[in-house]
Amino acid sequence: MTPEKLSSFDSEQMWLGTVILYGRAGFITDHGICAxxxxxxxxxxxxxxxxRVHNKRMTIEPMMVSSELEAMDYxxxxxxxxxxxxxxxxxxQSNAKHYAETIKRKYRERTAWAVMRDGMDAAASGELDVDSIISSLMATITTESNYEYDSMGVAQAAIEELEKAMAGTFPGVPFGIKSMDDATGGAHNSDLVIIAAKPAMGKTALLLNMMINAMNDGCSVGFISAExxxxxIGMRIACTNGSVEAHKARKGELDDCGFNNFSRGLSLLHDVNLQVYEKSAPTISEVERMAKKWKHHKxxxxxxxxxxxxxxxxxxxxxxxxxxxEVVMRLKDLARELDIPVIxxxxxxxGVDTRGDKRPELGxxxxSAEIEKxxxxxxxxxxxxxxxxxxPDRGVAEIDFKKNRHGPTGLLRVQWKAPYMRFCDFAEQY
Structure with missing residues (x-):
């Protein structure tokens, strides 16, 4: 049985009564409350x-709520x-936000209590998974989402998506390379995005380019570095963002102009939140824990x-x-839970080296089986x-979209500026 102090019956009554009396449907979305x-x-x-009354675009008032409850046999x-x-x-009405926060806080306390109770039971039986317990506790402080929608809720969500698209709002973060953003709409919230390549192709550089572009767009981001x-990481951000020749920076051969450019490139980190977890071969539970922490706090x-x-x-x-x-499935679940793209x-x-055409395919x-799925x-x-x-294609990179749930597949050719480890469109000037 849940301890009595882990709920606030009065706060629930006050919040519901305020919504019904004043017809303030906006409280539902403004306060982030769900059933x-x-x-x-x-x-x-x-x-x-x-x-349900709100989703039908009807006025919230006592009789309408009562009629809906009767229709639901409640x-x-x-x-x-x-x-x-x-x-x-x-x-x-003036304290509605306070009551909503109390309701959500008590919900998190009940959830945490249940996790700890289950952990004690698991410990008593010798089956305690500490990482799983920590991950579950971290989940109690992440942003809650509504998981159940009726037909009117689905229609409302579709209208909101269309309005965002018509306003030119990215449903996630841009890649920062125009041809890629035009083809995909960027990296969408809740999506798992995969960049696959052989070593030495520049895939880490491409990932960092995307991250730098997102930061320059004002986004706070997290980076898991297992290698x-x-x-x-800091050196490459400074060189790419500041147009500094990376090999000179590595050897400490920067002149005054190069050092100024390096400082300019690094100044990006003063203006945005970048969180880095650097550990060789982390566990998926560690990745989840860090991502949830960063989402909540940063x-x-x-x-x-x-x-x-x-x-x-x-x-x-x-x-x-x-x-x-397992890692791929949990990364996809993480993207959906936090409502952010995971790239x-x-x-x-x-085996691609043994073929005449060494361009990689999905297989x-x-x-790759779970990655493809x-x-x-x-x-x-x-x-x-x-x-x-x-x-003849020196300085050319081929980015081939093998799967794209938001648009067409196919090949894009972009420019590779090796000295700065930068990818960009050919028309882009620096």
Whole structure:
């Protein structure tokens, strides 16, 4: 049984009564309340009826809520119209936000209590999974979402999506390369985006380019680095963003102009929130924990991961393909839960080197079955100059969209500026 102090019946009554009396449907979206937040089953039913009235674009008032409850066969269970009238006598429009925050706080406390209770039971039986407990507790402080919609709710969501599109609002973060954004609309919220390539093609550079472009667009972002030390990450951000020749920076051969450009490139980090977790072969639970923490405390708009095959699954003794499959599914779930794009790198099998045409295909992605199934966008990266010194395509990168749930698939050719490790459109000048 849930402890009594983990609910606030009075706050639930005051908030519901205020919404019904004043017809303030905006409280539902403004305060982020959903049915699961209520501890009382009666109040869950009343909130559901209010939501249905709102989705039908009708005025919220006692009789309409009562009629909706009757249509749902809930009216008698909640105490009939007299209880609805009683709620309207317990209102406070000025304190509605306070009551909403109390309702949500108590919901999180109940959820945390249930997690800890289950953890104690698991510990007593010798089956405690500490990472799972921590991840579940972190989930209680992330932004809550509504998971259930009726037909009117779906219609309203579609209208809102169209309005955003007509206003030119990105439903996530831009890639920052115009031809890619034109083809895809950028990296969409809740999407898992995969960039696959052989080593030395520049896939980490492309990922960092996308991250830098998002930061220059004002987005707070998170970066999981399973391979590159944090100092190198900072160096590459400064060189790419400041148009500094990376090989000179690595050797400490910058002149005054180069040093000024390096400082200018690094100044980006003074203006935005970049969170980095740098650990060789982190577990997927660690990735989830950091992403949820960053979302709650820093408001990150996107998560960048370098790279999928370096992340461990929950069972270290499982086959590698099983671990990769688990990692991919949980990254996709993470994108949906946090409502942000998760953009990841993936390695391509060395078998492509044995072919005449070394451009990677979907089946060349290492442990690719779950990646193909779960990803919303999959792009491969290829630069012919890596294999052919005399190629006419020096300075050209091919980004081939193999899967794209938001638009067409196909090949884009972009410019690769090797000294600065930068990808851009050919028309773009620096």
């Amino acid at each position: 699961d937040h209520f501890s009382s089953s009666v109040h869950k039913m009343i909130f559901t009826a209010i939501s 009216l008698e269970h909640i105490g009939g119209l007299p209880y609805i009238i009683e709620l309207t006598k317990m209102t406070s 590159m030390p944090v100092g190198q 408001g990150i708009k996107a998560l960048y991961v370098d790279y999928i095959q370096r992340i461990k699954g929950s069972n270290p003794s499982a086959q590698r393909w099983e671990q990769v499959g 990841c790198l993936a390695q391509v099998n060395r 060349d992605i290492a442990n 779960e990803a919303d966008q999959i792009m491969t990266l290829y630069r012919d100059e890596v294999y052919n010194d005399d190629t």
